[in-house]
Amino acid sequence: MKNCLNCSVVTLTHQNKIKSGRPPKFKGPRRPITVTLPEDTLNRLASIDPDRARAIVKVTDAAMSIAAMHPIEVVEVGQGLGIIIVGPCQLLKKIKGLRTVEVAPLRFLLTIPLGTSIDSIEVAVIDAIESAADHEERERLILTQLRELIRKLRRRGELSKAEMLFVDTRSMNGDAGGSTPKQPENSVASQAALARK
Numbered sequence: 001m002k003n004c005l006n007c008s009v010v011t012l013t014h015q016n017k018i019k020s021g022r023p024p025k026f027k028g029p030r031r032p033i034t035v036t037l038p039e040d041t042l043n044r045l046a047s048i049d050p051d052r053a054r055a056i057v058k059v060t061d062a063a064m065s066i067a068a069m070h071p072i073e074v075v076e077v078g079q080g081l082g083i084i085i086v087g088p089c090q091l092l093k094k095i096k097g098l099r100t101v102e103v104a105p106l107r108f109l110l111t112i113p114l115g116t117s118i119d120s121i122e123v124a125v126i127d128a129i130e131s132a133a134d135h136e137e138r139e140r141l142i143l144t145q146l147r148e149l150i151r152k153l154r155r156r157g158e159l160s161k162a163e164m165l166f167v168d169t170r171s172m173n174g175d176a177g178g179s180t181p182k183q184p185e186n187s188v189a190s191q192a193a194l195a196r197k
Helices: 002-020 039-048 052-069 118-131 134-156
Strands: 072-078 081-086 099-104 107-113 159-166 188-196
Touching: 039 052, 072 134, 081 134, 107 159, 118 134, 134 159
Parallel strands: none
Antiparallel strands: 072 081, 081 107, 081 188, 099 107, 107 188, 159 188
């Protein structure tokens, strides 16, 4: 009887400890990370929420919500000429022969190596859509919209390519501030998709 009483007390004490613990901050899976941020960024996060983790989540959710409003868009860069801009999408970065270049926060320009056909990129996007996992529904939606846009523009004859120059900035390290760096020998030419508007 004495042993049974002790078991009951231990079990009750353990349950009380679980209930008195601090509830989780966020729903779903979570894990600790360590990041180094500029002081001004830390101050801005503190103005959003004293809890740094909650502040980061709030900023991320707000930024992704804005990006989700226009995941795919054609931005006019000249009279009757536009470029395709996409939101953040990890699946796009996995497509061979396609490169995303961030031109503004959460806004990316699509570039392809010289000699790459638009048809091959369209097929690659379709393959990425079909291979997307169930938890990647948001990214599948972005790819679907991109495929529909490319297909529509291609069928109308309103999609073309133009060359861009990319510079390997690693060769510029160590240059004196303000001085004009020498032209790197390993500059890379690539192409961006252009849409006639």
